[in-house]
Amino acid sequence: MANTGLQVMGLVLGVAGWVFGILVCAAPGWRVSAFVGDELVVSQVLWEGLWMTCLSQWGRLQCKVYDSGLALSGSAQMCRGLSVLSLLLCLLALPLSVTGLKCTRCLGDAHETKARLGRVGAALFLAAAIFFLLPVCWTAYVVIRDFYDPNVAAPLKRELGPALYLGWGVTVLMLVGGALGVKDINLDKLCPSAHL
Template structure:
């Protein structure tokens, strides 16, 4: 049977992961400039994201600028954009199906429990898939940052560190996957297949001829 508590908890965690994923997608804190040289005074900090880069100064001023051309961006950045947007769209679809198939809603009527359970399970799978898709660009970006940081051929001004958005992205991915798993587990179909019954077969009623023969034998025994 469907568990309302697991469904609500799964939906809540998945929605939190989706909101966090939206914030990570819009935040320009994926890459942060690293100071690995002999500089003692840090006057400017460069932030880089999927859609814009920002320059933060020690005076508190922040100047942000969107990327001029999408085609001029690296392939990894274009792929990260596409995967994050795809994951967020999957979350929107999963949220719609999850609300329609939740046990406490009346979108499909109270009598249609089997289709509602199937919709909730599909929503859980979509949330789980969205978490995996969202995890790919986060890990990909973190791997490239760490690789370039320890590469001696990369100049010091071009080295970057992991931004705060990547850590929030990992948390959002885990919330999406855990929420999808709980939603799927709490949406078991209320209608189960009947199990086969094993036992002694019931004998058929005797035919009228056999019954009359047995009655005659009983009458002769009493004579």
Template sequence: MPTTGVQVIGFLVSITGWVGGVLVCAAPYWRVSAFVGDELVVSEVVWEGLWMTCLSQLGRIQCKVYDSALALSGSTQFCRVMVILSLLFGLFAMPLGVIGMKCTHCLEGVRDAKARLVRMAGGVFMVAGVAFFLPVFWTTFAVIRDFYDTNVPPPRKRELGPALYLGGGVACMMLAGGVLLYQGGSAPSGAPSKPFFGKGAGPAKDNHPTAVAEGKQDRAYV
């Protein structure tokens, strides 16, 4: 596949993953109340996210933002920091990718600089994907651990919310897009990206022994 196509696909995949990361960050669907025994009323469902908690009761949903960030658990604070860092990394990588891609007109005369910018954007997107995967993995681990812990009361047990599944896909998209961007910027810089037309086209033909001999014969007849 041409290098330009790899860069464009990698950039689009990374941007799609970043937009999905914004939605996952804001969604209050990271953890959902678990139905364990008879400890929980079926008509009430509690949803918990990084920024708010929601209560669904008889078709009505009421959401409330957490009162204090310092009162949250260390796990939630860690997830907040890592998700925000991931989104900031992606936001920083976007202009680098746009400037460095071959299909843009920025820094046209400096091919090596464009390739370096594309590789840098790919590396930053890969870091963003890893940073987003860490809070998703940690929350998943904590939910499963507490669910099977006999010391945790049944009303406090939680199950995996849909945002965790989507968050895993988002992290993989940013990571895969970063890899494609990096590979697209690692192509040999000596190869021309566009066909060359004009008087200078086909220099190898002029230096070919047959062409040299034909030129000598023409001069001899003249």
């Protein structure tokens, strides 16, 4: 029974990571501009994401989708591709993980087949976590590198946006969700006296 609980918890965490990953991927808050020179400008903030930029000015928010994906830098295109690949892997992992749960009756008494499907689904959640972590870490690296680079003009410097922090949280959800489903724990071998 404990195995089923861990499997369900892993599935719930993996699905939560997938849902929040969609929100993070669509959010324009990957990079935030709030500095001009050495002074903080509170009336105007530029938010940049993978798909659009938004300008917040005196409480009004104006968003604009990028005109061309091919006009973006190579690293922005790579971040887009990896995050979409991660979300697609989660979409593929979801039915496999549900089918592989011990508490479902999808395949009847085919326990070994169900266990394999559950492990494949969990491994896909782990792969999705890695593919989601790469663009988040790469964007954070580029933002920090450019912020401390004296050759980058002050108005072009950016800060880490809230979507990056949420992206790290999404990665943890996917990793823990996948890790709970990868290894099928046999309690009889770990603790033979558990059924006494």
